[in-house]
Amino acid sequence: MTALLISILLFGIGAAGSLIVANRIRWLTFVGAGGVILGSLTGIAPAVRAALGAPPQSLRIAWDVPYGSLYFRLDALSAFFLLPIFLICALAALYGTQYLEAYRGRKALAPSWFFLNVLAASMVVVVLAHNAILFLMAWETMALSSFFLVTFEDDKESTRQAGWTYLVASHIGTACLLVLFVLLGRANGSMDFDRFSASAATGLLFVLALIGFGTKAGFIPLHVWLPEAHPAAPSHVSAVMSAVMIKTGIYGLLRILTFLGPPQAWWGWTLCAIGLSSGVLGVVLALAQHDLKRLLAYSSVENIGIIALGLGVGIVALSAGAPFIAIVAFAGALLHVLNHALFKGLLFLGAGNVAHETHTREIDRLGGLLRRMPGTGATFLIGAAAISGLPPLNGFVSEFLIYLASFRGAISLDASGSVPMLATLSGLALIGGLATACFTKAFGIVFLGHPRTEHAETAHEAGPVMLVPGFVLASGCAFIGLFGSTVVQSMAPLISTVTGLPRISVGENLVQASKSVAIVGYFAALLIGLAALLSLARTIALSRRRVATAETWGCGYANPSPRMQYTASSFTQPLTEIFGTFLQTRQIFTGSDQLFLQRAEFRTHTDDPYQRYLFRPLFHGISRGMNSLRPLQQAKVQYYVLYIAITLLALLLWQVS
Amino acid sequence: MSSGSLLPLILAVVLAPLMQAVITRTKSVLAGRIGQPLLQPYRDLWKLLRKGAVYSQTTTWIFQMGPTVGLASVILAMGLVPFGGSPALSGFTGDFVLIAYLMAAGRFFTVVAALDTGSSFEGMGASREVTFSALAEPALFLGLAALVRQTGHLSLSPVLASVSTVTWRHAAPILSLTLAGLIIVFLAENARIPVDDPTTHLELTMIHEVMVLDHSGPDFALIQYGAALKMWLFAAIIIGVAAPWHFGNRWIDLGAALGGMLVLGIATGVIESSMARLRLLRVPQLLLVAIVLSALALAL
Numbered sequence: 001m002t003a004l005l006i007s008i009l010l011f012g013i014g015a016a017g018s019l020i021v022a023n024r025i026r027w028l029t030f031v032g033a034g035g036v037i038l039g040s041l042t043g044i045a046p047a048v049r050a051a052l053g054a055p056p057q058s059l060r061i062a063w064d065v066p067y068g069s070l071y072f073r074l075d076a077l078s079a080f081f082l083l084p085i086f087l088i089c090a091l092a093a094l095y096g097t098q099y100l101e102a103y104r105g106r107k108a109l110a111p112s113w114f115f116l117n118v119l120a121a122s123m124v125v126v127v128l129a130h131n132a133i134l135f136l137m138a139w140e141t142m143a144l145s146s147f148f149l150v151t152f153e154d155d156k157e158s159t160r161q162a163g164w165t166y167l168v169a170s171h172i173g174t175a176c177l178l179v180l181f182v183l184l185g186r187a188n189g190s191m192d193f194d195r196f197s198a199s200a201a202t203g204l205l206f207v208l209a210l211i212g213f214g215t216k217a218g219f220i221p222l223h224v225w226l227p228e229a230h231p232a233a234p235s236h237v238s239a240v241m242s243a244v245m246i247k248t249g250i251y252g253l254l255r256i257l258t259f260l261g262p263p264q265a266w267w268g269w270t271l272c273a274i275g276l277s278s279g280v281l282g283v284v285l286a287l288a289q290h291d292l293k294r295l296l297a298y299s300s301v302e303n304i305g306i307i308a309l310g311l312g313v314g315i316v317a318l319s320a321g322a323p324f325i326a327i328v329a330f331a332g333a334l335l336h337v338l339n340h341a342l343f344k345g346l347l348f349l350g351a352g353n354v355a356h357e358t359h360t361r362e363i364d365r366l367g368g369l370l371r372r373m374p375g376t377g378a379t380f381l382i383g384a385a386a387i388s389g390l391p392p393l394n395g396f397v398s399e400f401l402i403y404l405a406s407f408r409g410a411i412s413l414d415a416s417g418s419v420p421m422l423a424t425l426s427g428l429a430l431i432g433g434l435a436t437a438c439f440t441k442a443f444g445i446v447f448l449g450h451p452r453t454e455h456a457e458t459a460h461e462a463g464p465v466m467l468v469p470g471f472v473l474a475s476g477c478a479f480i481g482l483f484g485s486t487v488v489q490s491m492a493p494l495i496s497t498v499t500g501l502p503r504i505s506v507g508e509n510l511v512q513a514s515k516s517v518a519i520v521g522y523f524a525a526l527l528i529g530l531a532a533l534l535s536l537a538r539t540i541a542l543s544r545r546r547v548a549t550a551e552t553w554g555c556g557y558a559n560p561s562p563r564m565q566y567t568a569s570s571f572t573q574p575l576t577e578i579f580g581t582f583l584q585t586r587q588i589f590t591g592s593d594q595l596f597l598q599r600a601e602f603r604t605h606t607d608d609p610y611q612r613y614l615f616r617p618l619f620h621g622i623s624r625g626m627n628s629l630r631p632l633q634q635a636k637v638q639y640y641v642l643y644i645a646i647t648l649l650a651l652l653l654w655q656v657s
Numbered sequence: 658m659s660s661g662s663l664l665p666l667i668l669a670v671v672l673a674p675l676m677q678a679v680i681t682r683t684k685s686v687l688a689g690r691i692g693q694p695l696l697q698p699y700r701d702l703w704k705l706l707r708k709g710a711v712y713s714q715t716t717t718w719i720f721q722m723g724p725t726v727g728l729a730s731v732i733l734a735m736g737l738v739p740f741g742g743s744p745a746l747s748g749f750t751g752d753f754v755l756i757a758y759l760m761a762a763g764r765f766f767t768v769v770a771a772l773d774t775g776s777s778f779e780g781m782g783a784s785r786e787v788t789f790s791a792l793a794e795p796a797l798f799l800g801l802a803a804l805v806r807q808t809g810h811l812s813l814s815p816v817l818a819s820v821s822t823v824t825w826r827h828a829a830p831i832l833s834l835t836l837a838g839l840i841i842v843f844l845a846e847n848a849r850i851p852v853d854d855p856t857t858h859l860e861l862t863m864i865h866e867v868m869v870l871d872h873s874g875p876d877f878a879l880i881q882y883g884a885a886l887k888m889w890l891f892a893a894i895i896i897g898v899a900a901p902w903h904f905g906n907r908w909i910d911l912g913a914a915l916g917g918m919l920v921l922g923i924a925t926g927v928i929e930s931s932m933a934r935l936r937l938l939r940v941p942q943l944l945l946v947a948i949v950l951s952a953l954a955l956a957l
Contacts, residue, residue, distance in 0.1 A: 367775070370717050381719070381769070390762040391755065400758075404751040404811075410802055411809055422802060422955060426948075429798035432758070433791030436765055440787055444772030450715060519749045523733055527759070530729035531722070538725065538875050545709035545874075552713040552774045553870050555860060566772075566780025574788040578941055 001057040001074055004128065007043035007086075010035055011121035015114045022110035029097050032113025036093035036120050040086040043124065047086060050079035053493035053503075058130065067191040068133030076493035077258075078127045080334065081244075081251045084341035085127070087476075088243045089120045091469035092236040095349055098465040099236055099356060112152055112234070118145040119240065126248050132181040132191040139177065142248065143170040146241055150233040162225075162232035169225035173215030177252075180208040184259065198261030206267050209256040210274075217249025219308065220278040221610040223301045227285070230297035231361065235352020238293060242300045243345035247337050250307055254498055257315075265319040265416065271312030272420040276427045279305025283434040284579045287441070287572045288606035292351045292361045295442055296344065299387065302431060303340045307333045309424045310402040314499070317409055320417045323501055325405045327509045330495050331488055332401030339394040339480060343386040346473035350380035353462040353470075354446060358455040363442065363568040368451040372459045377447045379470035384439035386477040389432050392524030394480035400520060401488070403428060404513065434575070441571045450562035482525055485518035569604055576606070584609055661747055661814065664911070665740035669893070670732075672915075673885040674698035676892065676922045680849075683926025698885065702878050710874035715775040723770025724872060724879035730763035731886045737813060740893050741914025742903055744814035753801050753813045757794065760846075760887065764790055767880075771868040778860045782867035785937065789852065789864065792944035793845045796838055799951035803835040804898065806955065817897035825901060834954035836898055841947035843891040845940070847884070850929040852940050862934070892921050 014035010021027040050056070056075035063070045074082075093116060100109055122145060125138035147170070151163035185191045187199040199205075215222040226246070230238045257263060282301030289295040310333025317325035353376040354369060355361050370377035386393035402424065409421035451457040461467070480487055492507040499506070554560050576583055583606050591600025632643075678695045685692025712720065734756045736746040745752075768786055771779040805811060807828055808819045825832055845852040848865035860867050869880050893914075900917035904910055935943060 403754045426795045429794040433794035437787035440768045448773040449775030516749045531726045534725040548711045552776045571784045
């Protein structure tokens with residue numbers, strides 16, 4: 001616990017230091033990044049120990065705030081979420097030292113480093129807090145510091161708009177959390193988490209938690225801020241937000257579930273439904289994007305959906321009294337939290353390298369970058385394969401566990417239990433297929449083929465500081481892919497905390513489940529080995545033969561231009577057509593339909609359907625409603641005095657009657 | 658890991674190209690031609706393996722990785738598929754998920770290898786491949802779920818071992834619906850008519866063949882052999898359900914299964930000879946039919 005407090009303190013020093021040395025760039029980078037990196041390194045050891053089952057530690061300091069106390073508690077659940085927070089923050093800070101160089105002289109960098117430290121500290125406090133007031137304050141600090149990080153390039157209109165959307169969404173979520181904690185606190189007479197327990201109306205509390213934390217996590221339809229905020233932020237901030245910050249929503253949901261007592265089946269059903277819609281629609285929206293970082297943001301919605309599917313299956317199984325299925329499903333969902341942190345961090349940093357070197361995020365303006373940026377390309381490929389859930393990488397391990405749980409549930413549970421299981425497994429299959437389409441597009445169009453523009457043509461590899469984080473994360477993806485069974489077995493304390501089942505039986509069940517995972521690991525190693533062997537054989541065979549290079553086969557046409565290549569939009573056109581009713585892609589064609597075309601232009605744009613058909617009309621309606629109250633505001637003191645008098649009178653009458 | 662038999666893997670490795678030859682021969686006979694010898698696919702592979710190679714200037718190491726990962730993944734998946742009453746080499750709870758995802762990994766690398774050439778033809782093929790397989794995947798999983806539910810096992814070898822004539826008598830509607838769904842997936846995944854025409858000469862209409870236009874020599878041999886193995890894999894699962902005779906004698910069981918494969922090969926040839934390829938826009942509807950059939954099998 002002391003180490004974690006020191007870690008928070010180091011973040012604090014980093015934040016304060018950044019402001020003090022604001023005008024000395026060298027010192028600023030050193031202090032700002034140093035705070036985040038040192039703080040993270042300090043905290044990682046106790047987090048690992050606690051995640052592996054060290055007894056929970058608490059620290060409570062009195063606090064003047066009403067109902068509040070500085071009550072920290074480190075248990076397996078907190079510790080498990082601390083791991084990616086520390087890892088990704090440290091790597092992102094390292095990456096940021098070079099990424100922000102490009103803005104030197106144009107932008108004040110001190111606020112960026114200040115808020116990155118504050119964000120890191122607040123995320124740590126969010127998962128450690130054991131008092132609702134402390135939690136909410138950290139939660140709000142987290143939202144505000146990330147808001148300021150998102151609006152780093154505030155000279156752009158689009159960035160300001162994105163920040164605004166994020167701020168509003170974030171506070172709608174927080175409003176629900178406020179109500180949730182007040183209800184819990186009033187029922188239990190204390191704001192400390194360990195005093196919270198099952199009370200009446202658990203259903204209402206669950207729904208409040210779902211909306212409040214779902215907004216942060218990005219459940220559809222509460223996801224609308226994600227595709228705005230993530231592309232707008234600098235890439236290392238997008239990595240932190242997408243890889244770990246949105247996971248605090250999952251953390252919050254799990255923490256609340258531990259208060260609510262035995263879960264009810266419909267919570268699981270709801271989570272499965274949310275997971276299914278977030279997963280499928282998230283990846284479909286990702287497919288339709290032209291902006292690389294926007295694509296990655298939607299893919300985060302998809303992965304949050306997969307996590308929700310796992311949680312849903314787990315809750316359905318818990319309520320049906322099937323502990324093995326529940327344990328496997330929770331293990332899958334939680335492992336996916338960690339996995340997504342690894343590969344989404346990797347992909348955002350890779351996308352950052354691309355944007356940094358080519359000054360564009362438009363997928364259709366890129367191409368051929370693998371030759372120019374071999375390191376970025378190779379790691380991006382690993383991330384793309386991992387996020388598509390393919391062996392031999394980590395994404396497969398967590399999805400495999402969720403599949404395993406839902407297949408098992410489909411056999412052994414009765415009709416009401418097996419329907420969500422079947423929906424989950426067919427949904428996962430569809431999501432998997434669509435994710436493969438989405439990420440072959442993202443990798444293939446950006447890194448392969450010919451460069452489509454001069455920007456892509458003249459790109460160079462990013463510096464080592466911007467490459468190392470990618471390599472670290474890629475090896476993490478490979479490690480979990482190969483040694484998943486060890487990781488799964490070590491999750492016993494965590495799963496026992498989440499489900500409330502005794503740790504020994506959880507451990508036994510996990511050992512049982514990890515047998516399959518171990519064989520998956522062997523197969524992953526065999527796949528790498530066999531592919532390498534075949535490549536070697538091919539190389540040896542070809543070494544003594546004639547190997548020629550030629551132009552790509554174009555059916556006899558020998559002068560292809562880069563513009564003739566398939567584009568990202570054409571690659572995904574069949575799929576976006578199938579989901580056309582949902583996507584409502586706008587196509588704008590200007591040009592004549594005469595035989596000899598002079599000039600023509602074709603654009604497609606896919607708005608977020610929820611933004612367009614749900615939230616925009618909703619907020620327009622609200623603002624119109626507010627406008628109709630305008631006449632009340634007359635800017636004359638007499639009127640306001642009258643309003644006060646009327647209010648007092650009304651209150652008096654109400655009190656009397 | 659239950660102790661398995663090497664036999665299914667060896668049979669697949671040796672006989673897979675023969676199944677393609679059976680389809681080709683059936684088509685030839687129905688078209689009134691004599692057709693190529695049954696060993697022609699082996700000769701083609703041997704010829705390709707001894708050749709040099711031509712690589713496009715545009716390509717990188719990704720292009721060379723496609724065929725090797727493709728073949729490696731399907732060989733490993735074969736290690737999990739039982740045949741004719743002999744259990745697979747390896748089997749564990751949930752192994753069919755690994756089979757499906759190994760195939761997906763092979764597909765991923767074939768698709769990025771196609772995009773590596775920068776050719777719009779290959780991009781087109783890659784685009785169609787990912788589209789159709791995204792829809793075939795849920796159909797496959799629902800079909801597997803129906804089998805799992807019917808037999809109560811979570812590993813492919815015991816699942817197929819417990820489908821017997823008795824099961825067919827009890828649950829004929831469920832099994833036939835599942836089978837119909839699986840056959841559509843088989844045709845779609847293996848680039849057969851009515852989804853794709855492996856013998857067409859027009860790049861614009863192809864799916865799988867157009868993705869590998871630029872591969873040559875040993876690379877192309879790996880791709881062709883991988884495709885043959887993939888077909889054998891799906892066929893073996895289908896025959897495991899459709900020909901559920903367990904006579905008790907291992908060799909007779911194997912013979913029956915091989916006979917089943919022959920019949921399936923001929924049936925595929927007959928389908929290919931008797932109908933035209935569907936318009937590409939219709940293919941998603943066909944796959945949707947497969948999804949509905951499998952879902953119906955589950956609902957029964």
